[in-house]
Amino acid sequence: MTNDNKQSAKTVLITGASSGFGRAAALRLAQTAGQIILLARRQSRLVELQKVIEQTFPHVKVHSHAMDLRDDVAVDALPTILPETFREVDLLVNNAGLALGLNGAWECSLQEWDDMLMTNCRALVRLTRRLLPGMVERNRGHIINLGSVAGNWPYPGGNVYGATKAFVQQFSRNLRCDLLGKNIRVTNIEPGMADTEFSLVRFSGDKAKADKVYEGTRALSAEDVAETIFWASSLPEHVNINTLEVMPVCQAWAPFAVNREMASPD
Numbered sequence: 001m002t003n004d005n006k007q008s009a010k011t012v013l014i015t016g017a018s019s020g021f022g023r024a025a026a027l028r029l030a031q032t033a034g035q036i037i038l039l040a041r042r043q044s045r046l047v048e049l050q051k052v053i054e055q056t057f058p059h060v061k062v063h064s065h066a067m068d069l070r071d072d073v074a075v076d077a078l079p080t081i082l083p084e085t086f087r088e089v090d091l092l093v094n095n096a097g098l099a100l101g102l103n104g105a106w107e108c109s110l111q112e113w114d115d116m117l118m119t120n121c122r123a124l125v126r127l128t129r130r131l132l133p134g135m136v137e138r139n140r141g142h143i144i145n146l147g148s149v150a151g152n153w154p155y156p157g158g159n160v161y162g163a164t165k166a167f168v169q170q171f172s173r174n175l176r177c178d179l180l181g182k183n184i185r186v187t188n189i190e191p192g193m194a195d196t197e198f199s200l201v202r203f204s205g206d207k208a209k210a211d212k213v214y215e216g217t218r219a220l221s222a223e224d225v226a227e228t229i230f231w232a233s234s235l236p237e238h239v240n241i242n243t244l245e246v247m248p249v250c251q252a253w254a255p256f257a258v259n260r261e262m263a264s265p266d
C-alpha cells in the first residue's frame with residue numbers, strides 16, 4: 001500500500017481513547033503519527049495509555065485530555081486549550097459513543113436516550129464544527145466517524161442507538177458534499193458486533209449479560225476495527241473511503257420478522 005501523505009507530522013485526535021476501538025486505534029495510529037491527543041472521561045486510563053505509547057513509540061508526542069464530551073463548554077474550548085503544538089489536528093477520529101439499554105421504545109429511559117443523542121450525535125457534530133475551520137484553512141484533514149451497522153439495519157431494542165448511527169452516516173455524507181473541492185476526507189466506519197466494553201456499558205455494568213452477547217461467537221476485536229481506521233487514514237490523500245461496513249463472519253442479517261400470532265379482527 002502506498003503511503004505518500006505527510007504521515008510523520010500527522011496530529012491525530014481520538015475521542016473515546018480510554019477503551020475499545022479508540023484505545024486500539026491510538027496504538028495502531030501511533031506507528032505513523034507525530035502527535036496524538038487522547039480524549040475520554042476516565043483520566044487514569046488515558047494516562048496509562050499515554051505511558052504505553054510513549055514507551056513503545058518514543059517519536060510520538062502524546063497529550064491526554066480528560067473531559068466529558070456532553071459538556072458543550074468544554075468541547076467549544078478544546079481547540080484553544082490544547083497545547084499549541086497539538087492544535088493543528090489532521091485526523092479527527094470521532095469514536096466516543098455508547099448504546100444504553102435494549103428495551104422496547106415504550107419502556108426506555110428518556111435519560112438514556114438523551115445520553116446517546118448527546119454523545120453520539122451532538123458531541124460529534126460540535127467537536128467536528130470546532131475543528132473543521134482549521135482543517136479548511138490548512139486545506140488538509142481527515143474526519144473518521146464511528147457509525148455502526150445499527151445505522152443501516154434495524155433490530156429490536158436498537159431504537160435510538162440505531163437512529164444516532166444513521167445520523168452519523170448522513171452527517172458524514174453531507175460533510176463530504178460541503179467539503180468538495182477541499183483536500184479533506186470524511187469516512188464513516190460501520191462495525192458490526194465487536195467485543196469491547198460496549199455491551200458492558202449497554203447493560204449498566206452487568207458482566208454476565210454483556211458476556212452472553214459474545215458467547216460462542218468470534219466477534220470483531222478492537223484491533224480489527226482499529227486496522228480499518230488505520231487503513232482508511234493511510235491511503236493516498238486523493239482516496240476517500242466514504243463508508244466501510246464491517247461484520248465478523250459469524251454475523252449476518254435476519255430474515256423479515258413476521259408475527260403470526262396476532263388475531264384477525266373477527
Ligand SMILES: NC(=O)c1ccc[n+]([C@@H]2O[C@H](COP(=O)([O-])OP(=O)(O)OC[C@H]3O[C@@H](n4cnc5c(N)ncnc54)[C@H](OP(=O)(O)O)[C@@H]3O)[C@@H](O)[C@H]2O)c1
Binds near residue numbers: 018019068098099195
Ligand atoms: N462494540 C461494538 O459492537 C460497536 C459496533 C459498532 C459501533 N460501535 C461504536 O464504536 C464506538 C466505540 O465503541 P467501543 O465498542 O470501543 O466501546 P467502549 O469500549 O465502551 O468505548 C467507548 C469509548 O467512548 C468514551 N465515551 C463514552 N461517553 C463519553 C463521553 N460522554 N465523553 C467522552 N468520552 C466518552 C468512553 O470513555 P470514558 O467512559 O472513559 O469516557 C470509551 O473510551 C462507539 O461510537 C460505538 O457506538 C461499537
